């Protein structure tokens with residue numbers, strides 16, 4: 001479970017997070033929805049301890065990432081918006097390398113690589129060198145790396161960007177399977193269809209503040225608007241969209 005209370009973060013004069021509070025539960029996929037610049041990436045980076053917050057409380061299964069970063073990182077998979085692949089390595093070699101860094105090895109690592117490759121439909125790229133991979137192929141490899149050590153918490157920054165229809169479906173199936181295993185998934189996205197069909201809970205943030213939290217149905221009921229996209233626009237306001 002991820003518990004966030006009144007988290008603030010400022011970069012010089014830019015207030016990226018002005019007071020974000022929410023709870024993301026185990027066995028649920030929680031969407032982080034917000035206009036460009038709302039603070040989603042900053043929030044995810046702060047949750048994994050890559051950025052220090054200025055104010056507020058963060059607990060990942062009761063552990064503060066600033067107090068015990070190693071414990072929290074062992075318990076989290078983070079798909080960032082910036083990732084580097086090692087172009088001279090094949091996907092399998094790349095995953096084996098990061099698996100070993102996470103303390104995995106031997107047959108267990110080999111079969112986990114096979115399982116993740118199957119989960120994300122990566123047969124065509126698993127034994128190819130990463131050099132020249134398309135954006136969608138690169139995201140798949142990064143996602144596979146994120147899932148390798150079976151993290152209890154999964155933080156994803158726009159995971160479906162650049163993915164084709166089949167890969168998007170594979171991603172949805174993978175996330176549904178992880179939810180069924182009790183994983184806590186927190187996912188920043190701009191794809192409303194994904195939120196409607198996949199997510200149990202939605203956190204709406206605008207200008208660094210939590211505006212609302214609830215299921216897609218609850219947000220529609222609260223705003224009196226049947227369509228989630230229109231409900232979202234109503235919650236953040238035109239000002240939020242243009243910020």
Ligand SMILES: Nc1ncnc2c1ncn2[C@@H]1O[C@H](COP(=O)(O)OP(=O)(O)OP(=O)(O)O)[C@@H](O)[C@H]1O
Nearest residue numbers: 011014015016034035036037038039040041042043
């Ligand atoms: N390292 C940084 N230095 C200065 N400003 C930053 C830094 N990182 C983020 N910001 C600013 O903080 C605000 C929030 O940015 P953030 O990337 O978290 O938004 P986002 O919700 O992820 O946006 P998008 O949907 O466009 O990816 C923006 O105004 C951004 O310019």
